[in-house]
Amino acid sequence: MEKTKIGVFGLGYVGLPLALEFAKVFPTIGYDISQQRVSEINSGVDRTLEVDSEVLQSISSDSGFKAACNSDDLRECNIYIVTVPTPIDKSNRPDLTPLISASKIIGGILSRGDIVIYESTVYPGATEEDCVPILEAVSGLTFNQDFFCGYSPERINPGDKIHTITKIKKVTSGSTPATADRVDGLYKKNYHSWHS
Numbered sequence: 713m714e715k716t717k718i719g720v721f722g723l724g725y726v727g728l729p730l731a732l733e734f735a736k737v738f739p740t741i742g743y744d745i746s747q748q749r750v751s752e753i754n755s756g757v758d759r760t761l762e763v764d765s766e767v768l769q770s771i772s773s774d775s776g777f778k779a780a781c782n783s784d785d786l787r788e789c790n791i792y793i794v795t796v797p798t799p800i801d802k803s804n805r806p807d808l809t810p811l812i813s814a815s816k817i818i819g820g821i822l823s824r825g826d827i828v829i830y831e832s833t834v835y836p837g838a839t840e841e842d843c844v845p846i847l848e849a850v851s852g853l854t855f856n857q858d859f860f861c862g863y864s865p866e867r868i869n870p871g872d873k874i875h876t877i878t879k880i881k882k883v884t885s886g887s888t889p890a891t892a893d894r895v896d897g898l899y900k901k902n903y904h905s906w907h908s
Contacts, residue, residue, distance in 0.1 A: 716898070719743060719789035721814045723753060723779055725760045726831065726866045727795035732763060734793075735777035737901050741786050742779040743817075753779040787821045791898065793829045794818070794843075795866065806835060808842055815843045819850025822859055827886075829862035829895060839863065861887040862895035 716738045720731035723744040731742040744750050752759060756769035771777055780786065796810035811832050818828055828847060830839050844855050853859050864884045884899050886892030 715739075716791055717741075717789045718791045718793060718898075719786035720793045720795060721818065722794065722796035722810070722832075723749060724795065724797060725762045727793075728753065728758060728760070729762050730793065730795060730831070732768065732771045732777060734898075735771055735775040738791075738898075740775070740777050741789065742777070743783065743786055744779060744781055745813075747781050750779040750781045783817045783821055789821075790823070790826050791829065792818050792822075792826065793831060793864075795831045798832050798834055806838075808834070808838065811838070811843060812846060815846040816850055819847045822847060822851040822853060824853065824858045827860045827862050827891060827894065829864055831864050831866045833866060856887050860891040862891055864895065864899065 718731075718734045718738050718740040720727050720734070720740065720742045721744075723731065723742045727744075728742065731740050734740045742753065744753075749759075753768065754772070756765050756772065758765070758768055778785075786792070794811065794814050796814045798811055799807045801807050811830075811834065815828075822828070828843075830843065834842075839861055844861060847853070847859065847861075848855055851859070855861070862884065863886070864882055882899055884892070884896045886895045
């Protein structure tokens with residue numbers, strides 16, 4: 713099996729802690745569209761206060777984790793995890809703009825055999841109906857033949873220091889049985905308390 717290298721898209725209160733946990737086991741790069749956010753993280757500063765500066769600096773230096781705002785830096789990844797926000801509009805409808813943008817970026821660097829895992833909060837069917845067609849169109853690859861998708865809905869409450877990312881039960885699945893097993897295995901390597 714090809715060596716796992718993870719790219720986490722969106723370095724907010726969910727993405728950054730998740731990326732740092734994966735970086736303890738796998739080579740991991742975090743992607744964010746904000747150059748300021750990337751610079752702060754690479755300097756050991758998390759303005760969301762989800763990650764302590766000492767922890768951020770320690771993991772970054774020990775594992776080689778880095779943040780980037782150039783998608784080409786993630787081209788060698790084979791697992792992409794999307795943790796971008798999904799805000800609601802004035803009519804309380806989900807705004808999928810960040811999710812669509814992330815899917816376009818990933819589609820531009822997607823390779824055969826890659827897995828895209830969506831953690832962003834979306835309504836049922838959004839991944840297959842809204843995201844997968846974009847991944848296929850931009851990459852020229854075929855879903856469940858050339859690339860696969862996984863799911864692991866985020867379950868983090870911002871600022872909650874008790875139910876942190878390593879202490880919550882995690883739900884995972886995949887677009888094929890083999891993908892579901894691979895996604896579950898990835899998360900279990902990091903978080904023994906997570907369940908699929």
